[in-house]
Amino acid sequence: MSTNPFTLAALATTAVPGLDVVGATEDGSDEHRSVVAAQLADGETVQVVLPRSVAALRTAQEHAAALGALTLATRSRLPFEVPTLLGTADAGRSRLFVLTRLGGATMRLADISPARLGLAESVGRAIAAIHELPTSVAADAGLPHQSAPTLRGTLLDVFDRAAATGSVPATLLQRWESALGEDRLWQFKPTLVHGDLQAPAFRIEGSAVVGVDGWHALSIGDPARDLAFLLGSSEFGSVDLAFDAHAAARGIGDRHVRQRAMLHAELDIARWLLHGVDRGDAAIVEDAKGMLAGLVARVDHDAGAAIAPARLETMDLTGVQEYLGEAEAASPEATLPGVQGSRAPSPSSEAETEVVEPLREPDDRAAGSTDGVGGSADR
The missing domain is CATH 3.90.1200.10 (Aminoglycoside phosphotransferase (APH), C-terminal lobe)
Known part of the structure; x- marks a missing residue:
């Protein structure tokens, strides 16, 4: 999968239908995860994550499960923000995750x-x-x-x-x-x-x-x-x-x-x-x-x-x-x-594929x- 931020941002629309992406920047990718900050038309920014190893995928899935356990009622008791999982989508043998991005x-x-x-x-x-x-x-x-x-x-x-x-x-x-x-x-x-x-x-x-x-x-x-x-x-x-x-x-x-x-x-x-x-x-x-x-x-x-x-x-x-x-x-x-x-080091951008x-x-x-x-x- 290309590490081009715009490629991942475009794929995010398959995980969250209706997502209106107008920009994308690299957001801390490494050898095991491609991570992009996708800017939306409404001014919000979401994070798009594509695990690139078996273990990274497992960690991402565990993170998603934990976020699901942190309900709105639970989050209201915390004095800080926690990411929200917006959607996921199949990405070949991996899976794409779209989340709110913390400020x-x-x-x-x-x-x-x-x-x-x-x-x-x-x-x-x-x-x-x-x-x-x-x-x-x-x-x-x-x-x-x-x-x-x-x-x-x-x-x-x-x-x-x-x-x-x-x-x-x-x-x-x-x-x-x-x-x-x-x-x-x-x-x-x-x-x-x-x-x-x-x-x-x-x-x-x-x-x-x-x-x-x-x-x-x-x-x-x-x-x-x-x-x-x-x-x-x-x-x-x-x-x-x-x-x-x-x-x-x-x-x-x-x-x-x-x-x-x-x-x-x-x-x-x-x-x-x-x-x-x-x-x-x-x-x-x-x-x-x-x-x-x-x-x-x-x-x-x-x-x-x-x-x-x-x-x-x-x-x-x-x-x-x-x-x-x-x-x-x-x-x-x-x-x-x-x-x-x-x-x-963060992987360099590749040609889109x-x-x-x-x-x-x-x-x-x-x-x-x-x-x-x-x-x-x-x-």
Whole structure:
């Protein structure tokens, strides 16, 4: 299929009859998705997405299912916009998706800083709003549900597999084992969770969150998972403000949510190591080993202790968390994100053709969007 924006925009009319397209621009395509912003005669802009790999199609379908679960009544309880699926259409062996396009700019983790006064609190409140939605949103739609014991068991499995590689420093094994063995950390009530929150999922205007994208992992699980990305920031004061705003907005005591968020963030590196081992990719394995060594250097003062509620100066985990999400979109077998910087370049425009290329299984190092179906790639 041509990556020419006008070709995809024209195909959008097959998914949404009557769509009056007057313009089109590239909107963050990569090797695995062609994405176009289509301007309409009424002044609105919609997003047209064509997955170009099997895994990207699966992610797009999961995103569409999650958006369907977020009814108008549910959305009215959120202080930000969520994309709406307008229509889909067959496109050879793939499928075309047309969605409303969120306004605002794509957030970077660096934006959560004193330079944007109030943004940290807005992010915390936005995440809390998701967690305050009824779990029936996911349950009624048949979306995944993880209890606290199930989630703990999943993380224990990651720990055991990582330990078996012999590549994780003893300091970290002891640290993670202590946290996983602390019963008090796992006495929490599962909530509705976004499931794959990273900074680029947020759309912001000034210091306010105006939209959230990338809902393909919507489920019932640990709210700490959605907060973990914040711990990749070096702006510790702003991170504190985000966590405090989240706690205040929820009004529910979860004293150990930050500890679990820290554990989720650190185990993302273990997942990246396992991804490299499973794929037989020595470069990924060495990448992960370097990250683990960096983490040891930053938590050495806390060696052997349980992950504490107090702030720890951990390494910047944003890159590995984002890539882990991308690796999952890029590989059917992968369970993880990957490393920022390995994102494939946007494909150049090709001559127009009505033939849709077969979906293909992608390479490791070419990454799909962490935003699911929707979202501009202002990365």
